[in-house]
Each structure stands twice: as C-alpha cells, then as structure tokens.
Amino acid sequence: MNNPYEAGPFVKWAGGKSRLIDSILHKISNHINLDEMEHYIEPFVGGGAMFFYLAYHYNFTKMTIIDINLELINSYRSIKEDPIHLIRHLDILQDKYNSLHTLEEKELLYYNIRQVYNNYQDKNELKEKVDFERAAQFIFLNKSCFNGLYRVNRKGEYNVPFGKKERINIYNQRNILNVNEVLKRTTIIHGDYTQTFDHIQEQENTFVYFDPPYRPITSSSAFTAYAESGFNDDDQSNLANLCKELHLRDVHFAVSNSDPHNSDPTDMFFDNLYEEFNIYRIRANRQIAADSRSRSAISEILVVK
Ligand SMILES: C[S@@+](CC[C@H](N)C(=O)[O-])C[C@H]1O[C@@H](n2cnc3c(N)ncnc32)[C@H](O)[C@@H]1O
Structure with missing residues (x-):
C-alpha cells in the first residue's frame, strides 16, 4: 500500500541507487516479504534513494537512518525540524545566484559560499543542534558544483569546483x-x-539495507572520500561480521557493493565474506565516473538474507 507522501533525494549523492532499485528489490523479494517488516534501518543512507522509495511503497511502523556525514545528517534534521525555515535560507542563496548577470559573478559567489562553509568552526555544536543556514549552504554547493557530488580533502574541506551553471x-x-x-x-x-x-x-x-562506500574496483576508481574517514577491506569484513550477527538475531538484511569480478574474475573477496548468504550480481550503470570508459555497464553485488 502506498503512503500519501512520495519523496525523493534532495541532494545528488555518489552511489545513488535510483536506477538499481527495481532490480535490487526484485532479488530481495525472493527471500524477504517487505510487507511483513515493521522496522526499516538504513545505516549508510547517503542521498536516501532506497529509503525514500521504500518509505513510499511500504508501511513500516518505524524507520531509522544513519550516516557518518554530519553535514548530510544536519540537512535531514533541518528538513525534519522546520522545512520552511530551511526553504527560506535556500531561497536566499538561489535568488542571489540567479540574479547575478555573468558567470564570473556566479563563480565568485560559489567560491565565497564554499569558503564560508569550509571556515565553519562549530562542528561540535552541529552534533547537538540543527543549523539551517549551513544545511542550505550544503544543498546549494551540492546543486551548483561541478557534477553534483560531495567530496572533501584530507582536512575535511569541501573541494568540488564550480559547476558553471547559468541558473x-x-x-x-x-x-x-x-x-x-x-x-x-x-x-x-x-x-x-x-x-x-x-x-x-x-x-x-526488522529489515536492514546496507549501501556502504564501495570497495574500489581498480586503484584508479578509489572513490571512497565520502567523509573524512575512508572505508577499507577491514571495514568491509567488519560489516560482513555484523551481518552474521544480525542473521543470528533473525534480522533480515541486504548489502550492496561493487563486484570485484568487473576487473578481476578471480577476486572472490565478497563471495568468501558472504558465502553463507545469497549473492546476486546485478548489472549497473555507474552514474558518477571520471572517464567515460568506466561508465559502461558493470555489475554490482547484492547479498540478501
Ligand atoms: C554509497 S553511499 C550511500 C548511497 C545511498 N544509499 C544512496 O542511494 O544515495 C555511502 C554512505 O555511507 C556513509 N558512510 C561512510 N562510512 C560510514 C560509516 N562508517 N558509518 C555510517 N555511514 C558511513 C557515507 O557518508 C555515504 O553517505
């Protein structure tokens, strides 16, 4: 049964699942009846494509989303607490940008906001209290930067260049x-x-869907800078152990990841990690890729239990 409010991601996020949702849910339905689930948990929620889709199509009594990216979480919280307040801040930034006449002026504004955003000192405060202006800056940068993505350098500074958009x-x-x-x-x-x-x-x-930072397929696609911290093979193993624990507690789960077979058919990393569960390979079109070669169809792993 559908819920009355159909929502979708409000930021563009690396690894966004929109295009894969149908294939993923089709495989999940071989093992799990989502209509019977009361609690949905998504621990790497990112842009939330799967979360919003499931929230609309299923009637979970409870939902829980988790992400390590504090800025992203601040944006979710600002929408939960007072969406109109956030919209007021978004309007200020958007109107300012669109009222400028030349691309040079818009570029100046973009880098100005980026600098203000990066100079922010109140990270600890952000954990306790929603900052609407900051959420608006975060969304503004995401929507006016090059290619729409969130990337920080080692110092945690947002470093995506200007997107050169007229409006x-x-x-x-x-x-x-x-x-x-x-x-x-x-x-x-x-x-x-x-x-x-x-x-x-x-x-x-309870059903838990994990969409963690993907294991890089080749060293050149080391696309792991979602937050200041990376996610390495040990983290992938820890996640698999957590899934085993969930299984012991009768909790249903699914995990997405990159398929190492795309570059090395002998790499059994995930096949070994999740050998006692159901492993599927799903054809995917990567949306964010630096060069066009890696934009061709490759497969992703889906583990379901
Ligand atoms: C692949 S993205 C998720 C994409 C998302 N499901 C979507 O469809 O847009 C991975 C997310 O995991 C978050 N993340 C990275 N390490 C994490 C950790 N240790 N715990 C929780 N979240 C983490 C990142 O901030 C990022 O938002």
Missing part, C-alpha cells in the same frame, strides 16, 4: 515538504553503521 534550481518545495512528512516517522542518527544494533528490538520484524 540553478536547488530544491523542489513539494519534495522538501514530503521529505518532512517521511522524516516525521524516522529516527535520524549521526554516526557509525555499527549503531544499527542499538536500534534493533527482539520482537520486531
């Missing part, structure tokens, strides 16, 4: 209000995916 349209009011409705039923957590355990209750039918 920007950085939000959709109906969507922001629908996201607000969905988030009213959602617990938003800033932190590590291992917090998943804290939110599982024995008697509740």
Whole structure:
C-alpha cells in the first residue's frame, strides 16, 4: 500500500541507487516479504534513494537512518525540524545566484559560499543542534558544483569546483515538504553503521539495507572520500561480521557493493565474506565516473538474507 507522501533525494549523492532499485528489490523479494517488516534501518543512507522509495511503497511502523556525514545528517534534521525555515535560507542563496548577470559573478559567489562553509568552526555544536543556514549552504554547493557530488580533502574541506551553471534550481518545495512528512516517522542518527544494533528490538520484524562506500574496483576508481574517514577491506569484513550477527538475531538484511569480478574474475573477496548468504550480481550503470570508459555497464553485488 502506498503512503500519501512520495519523496525523493534532495541532494545528488555518489552511489545513488535510483536506477538499481527495481532490480535490487526484485532479488530481495525472493527471500524477504517487505510487507511483513515493521522496522526499516538504513545505516549508510547517503542521498536516501532506497529509503525514500521504500518509505513510499511500504508501511513500516518505524524507520531509522544513519550516516557518518554530519553535514548530510544536519540537512535531514533541518528538513525534519522546520522545512520552511530551511526553504527560506535556500531561497536566499538561489535568488542571489540567479540574479547575478555573468558567470564570473556566479563563480565568485560559489567560491565565497564554499569558503564560508569550509571556515565553519562549530562542528561540535552541529552534533547537538540543527543549523539551517549551513544545511542550505550544503544543498546549494551540492546543486551548483561541478557534477553534483560531495567530496572533501584530507582536512575535511569541501573541494568540488564550480559547476558553471547559468541558473540553478536547488530544491523542489513539494519534495522538501514530503521529505518532512517521511522524516516525521524516522529516527535520524549521526554516526557509525555499527549503531544499527542499538536500534534493533527482539520482537520486531526488522529489515536492514546496507549501501556502504564501495570497495574500489581498480586503484584508479578509489572513490571512497565520502567523509573524512575512508572505508577499507577491514571495514568491509567488519560489516560482513555484523551481518552474521544480525542473521543470528533473525534480522533480515541486504548489502550492496561493487563486484570485484568487473576487473578481476578471480577476486572472490565478497563471495568468501558472504558465502553463507545469497549473492546476486546485478548489472549497473555507474552514474558518477571520471572517464567515460568506466561508465559502461558493470555489475554490482547484492547479498540478501
Ligand atoms: C554509497 S553511499 C550511500 C548511497 C545511498 N544509499 C544512496 O542511494 O544515495 C555511502 C554512505 O555511507 C556513509 N558512510 C561512510 N562510512 C560510514 C560509516 N562508517 N558509518 C555510517 N555511514 C558511513 C557515507 O557518508 C555515504 O553517505
């Protein structure tokens, strides 16, 4: 049964799952009846393509989203707390940008906002309290930068260059209000995916979908700079151990990742890690890729239990 509010991602996010949702859910339905699930948890929520899709199509009584990226979580929280307040800040930035006449002026504004954003000192405060202006800057940068993505350097500074857009349209009011409705039923957590355990209750039918930073297929596609911290093979193994623990507790889960077979058919990394579970290979078209060669169809791994 559909819910009244259909929402979608409000930022463009690397690894966005929009195009793969149908194939992923088709495989998941071989093992899990999502209609019977009461609690949905997504511990690497990112842009939330899967989260919003499931929130619309299924009737979970509870939803929990987790991400380690504090800026992203601040944006989710701002929409949950007061979407109109956020929209006011978004309008200020958007109107300022669109009213400028030349691309040079727009570029200056972009780098100005980026600098203000990077000079922000109140990271600890952001953990406790929603900052609407900062959420608006985050969304503005995401929607006016080159290629629309979030990337930080080692110092944690946002370093994506100007997107050279004549006009920007950085939000959709109906969507922001629908996201607000969905988030009213959602617990938003800033932190590590291992917090998943804290939110599982024995008697509740729970489904967890993990879409972690992907294991790089080749060294050149080391696309792991989602946050200041990377995610290496040890982290991938820890995640697999967490899944085994979930299985022991009768919790259903699915995990997406890159398929090492794309570059090395003998690399059995995930086949070994998840050998006791169901492993599928799904054809995917990567959306964010630096060179056009790696934009061709490659497969992704989906583990389901
Ligand atoms: C592949 S992206 C998720 C894409 C998302 N599912 C979508 O469809 O847009 C991975 C996300 O995991 C987050 N992340 C990275 N390390 C994490 C950790 N240890 N715990 C929780 N989240 C983490 C990143 O900030 C990023 O948003």
